[in-house]
Amino acid sequence: MEQLIESLKSAGLNNREAITYLDLQEYGESQTGNICKRTKIPSSQIYTILNNLLEKGLVNYKIINNIKMYRASNPDTLAILFEEKENRIEEEKNKLLNFISKLKQKPEGISKYSDYKYFYGIRGIKSLYTEIINSWKKGDEYYIASAPLESFSKLEGFFLEIVHKKRIKDKVKLKILLNKNSKKWGDIRKKMPLTQVKYLESETKTEYGVVNEYFFIISYGKQPYGLLIKDKNFSETYKALFEMLWNNAKK
Numbered sequence: 001m002e003q004l005i006e007s008l009k010s011a012g013l014n015n016r017e018a019i020t021y022l023d024l025q026e027y028g029e030s031q032t033g034n035i036c037k038r039t040k041i042p043s044s045q046i047y048t049i050l051n052n053l054l055e056k057g058l059v060n061y062k063i064i065n066n067i068k069m070y071r072a073s074n075p076d077t078l079a080i081l082f083e084e085k086e087n088r089i090e091e092e093k094n095k096l097l098n099f100i101s102k103l104k105q106k107p108e109g110i111s112k113y114s115d116y117k118y119f120y121g122i123r124g125i126k127s128l129y130t131e132i133i134n135s136w137k138k139g140d141e142y143y144i145a146s147a148p149l150e151s152f153s154k155l156e157g158f159f160l161e162i163v164h165k166k167r168i169k170d171k172v173k174l175k176i177l178l179n180k181n182s183k184k185w186g187d188i189r190k191k192m193p194l195t196q197v198k199y200l201e202s203e204t205k206t207e208y209g210v211v212n213e214y215f216f217i218i219s220y221g222k223q224p225y226g227l228l229i230k231d232k233n234f235s236e237t238y239k240a241l242f243e244m245l246w247n248n249a250k251k
Helices: 002-010 015-027 032-039 043-055 076-104 121-133 149-169 183-190 232-248
Strands: 059-064 067-072 116-120 141-147 173-179 195-200 206-211 214-219 225-230
Touching: 002 015, 015 032, 015 043, 015 059, 015 067, 032 043, 032 067, 043 059, 116 121, 121 149, 121 214, 121 225, 141 149, 141 232, 149 183, 173 183, 173 232, 183 195, 206 232, 214 232
Parallel strands: 141 173, 173 195
Antiparallel strands: 059 067, 116 225, 141 206, 206 214, 214 225
């Protein structure tokens, strides 16, 4: 029963509308009093519910001796209702994408307000990485240093399904330095195309990365947080630091 109710809710019905519709499917033509008894829905609410179902095309009625007898419509109506919901979602999605596109168009004469951004929490770190992977171009190089255990335990699914899939598709090379206790995740990355892995003799809770003009640093704890900086001097400095660490790291 609960599964059926959840399926109807996914088509746009609320909980009591779903219960009423299933009741009429099971018991057939019914007066409002009988529906209320079976469903435990108050009589003060049943007419609103039935009118909503009528508007959705899921219920119809006939009048016998001036009494309305309600009955459920053909279940195929649900498919139509779900399609209408999908169409509305698609329209809303297109409106949102159009709005995002307009937000990205910076008016002339307005200077950028900052070269750095602060991100907080798991969702924030995902947003940081999303900016990174949307910034690189085909054939770029990408560097990660001192990736700690906590980053994999909190975000490994996101790294594998989003970051690395896009990186490999875009043919972006990666050099990654892992903490010495992260061999399990290093072995996974060694099997990836365009990927080189080495290990540091350290156990930190922070990592930093460089790609083109972007430099970022992330601290992993109970709630991770990170800083993303778009600055050529920062990126070149930390890339040079990375190369020093890379040359002294172990395979």
